[in-house]
Amino acid sequence: MGDLFDRSEPQAAADIAKPLADRLRPGHLDEVVGQEHLTGEEGSLTRMIRSGSLGSLIFWGPPGTGKTTVARLLAGETSMAFEQISAIFSGVADLKKVFEAARLRRSQGRQTLLFVDEIHRFNRAQQDSFLPVMEDGTVILVGATTENPSFELNAALLSRARVLVFHPLESESLARLLERAEAAEGRPLPLDEEARAVLLRMADGDGRAALSLAEEAWRAARDSEVFDADALQRIVQRRAPVYDKGQDGHYNLISALHKSVRGSDPDAALYYLCRMFDAGEDPLFIGRRLVRMAVEDIGLADPQALAIANAAKDAYDYLGSPEGELAFAQACIYLATAPKSNAAYTAFKSAMAAAKEHGSLLPPKHILNAPTRLMKETGYGDGYQYDHDAPEAFSGQDYFPEAMGRKTFYDPPERGFEREIRKRLDYWSKLRRERAGGNT
Structure with missing residues (x-):
């Protein structure tokens, strides 16, 4: 018996109501853009599917790079049941339900691909709960994370899963997405060439963001209106950089700044400094790191480096933003162009290791104070030479x-x-050897 109702129009209406990014989701792995190292002809995932051996995986990459889409496609390509949960909204009870459903499917001869979005949000105990169902084959786990798995996921979980890295989409891949969007909409984007390039930069490697920005441009355009770059920025505003002060972007940029200073490249150092300011980093965090660079990477090769780094922090305290940021820029340039030495840093580490290794050894008695008669009688202070009374203010004693x-x-x-x-x-x-008769 046929359907009593024609569902084509409501279905079409439902499709139109979906965001553009959902409507343009690829139907096959080879349609995924920007991750050819995974989904291309010789990509890692393509090879796994071809071999018929798909194990548990961790997808690591920034937002909007196709992690969820690829997980769905993997389930389709391998005829597995697809289950999706988010670590943000799920707890132990939800996991138990998912595991029970997967066990039932397995008893019926079908495996389950369990996709866990934001898997790093689960605590250690919740992450451990995946181990038994991964080991007995109840589920093939595919976890997605924007954070470094080495820091955020349990070692036991990582040992049972392969980490695959998703890259931010390059301009060429984002441009292909926009072309697909124009084909799906049946109309060109209302942007001139420069505005189109600006939109790609605003997307910042995020395919979903590129399509969302395109939708905003289409909604704002009247008739045959075409926006230039300035008009586009007014319409969509400016998308905040992908940067979380407690997560990977924060550590990646401060690492890049530090290594650029250490590598004596003031231009790269300034670039990363400005990236951090632009992303809303706490300027005093940057100031503290500049002080650390001064003592760790420059040290006594330029004793002024520490004074200048501290002065920049004080200047920011006094001036505030944005004027105070220039003081940090000046300090950054100074540190990057200063002679480099980690001799004080390595000396400190070596001395600390020696202090721990040798324990509570008594200093030589000749440099110990003797405030009591008993201490004098036991040799405290005996033979001490006051350096200012020695030739060239140097006694050469051993301390x-x-x-x-x-x-x-x-x-x-x-x-x-x-x-x-x-x-x-x-x-x-040389003096020490001479005054000790050449025996030291």
Whole structure:
């Protein structure tokens, strides 16, 4: 018996009501754009499907790169039942229901692909609950995360799943999405060439964002109106950069800034500094990191570096934003162009290791104070030479514990101000040998 009602019109209306990104979801893996290393002819997922062996997976990548879509397509390609949950909205009770349904399907000869969005949001106990159903084949787990799995997922879970990286979509891939959108809509985007390029930049590697911005442009256009770049920015406003101060974007940019300073590249350092300001980073966090760079990567090669980094922090406190940000930019340039040395940093680490290794050794008695008669009688302060009374204000005495022997922790390089320090240390070492009769 045929349908009593013609469902074509309501179905079409329902499709029209869906966001453009949903309407344009690929129907096959080879239609996914921007992830050819996974879904192309020789991609990792393509090879897995071809071999008939699909194990549990973790999809790691930024929003809008196709993680959910690819998971759905994998289920279709392998004839598995598809279950989707979000770690944001699900708890232990929801997981138990999903696992029970998967066990029932398995008893009937069908496997379940369980897609868990934002899997890093589950706590350790919840993540551990996946282990038994992964091991006995009840589910093939596909977890999606925007965060580094090495930090956010349990080692036990990671050991049972392969991590696949999804890349931000490049301009060419985003442009292909816009072309598909125009074909689906049957009309061109109301944008001139420059505005189209601006839209791609606004999308910031996020395919869903590109299609959402395109929808906004279509909604705003009247008749044959075509927007230039300025008009587009007024209409859609500016999309905030993909950056979460507690997550990967935050750490990636501060790492890039630090390494650019360490690598003596002031232009790259300024670029990442401005990226962080633009993303709304706390300027005082940046200030603290600049101080750290001054002591860790420059040290005594330029003793002014620490003073300038601290002065920049004080200037920001005094001026506020945006004027105070220029002080950070100035400090950033200074640090990037300063001579580099981690000699003080490595000396500190070595001395700390020695302090832990040798325990509570007593300093040599000649440098101990003797405020009591008993201490004087036991040799405290005996033989101490007051350096200011010695020739060249240098006695050459040994200050290490006798049981430890003399050690060298600080080894300044021939760079910046540390050249002068090296000369002093070498000269004092020569005097020490001479005054000890060449025995040290």
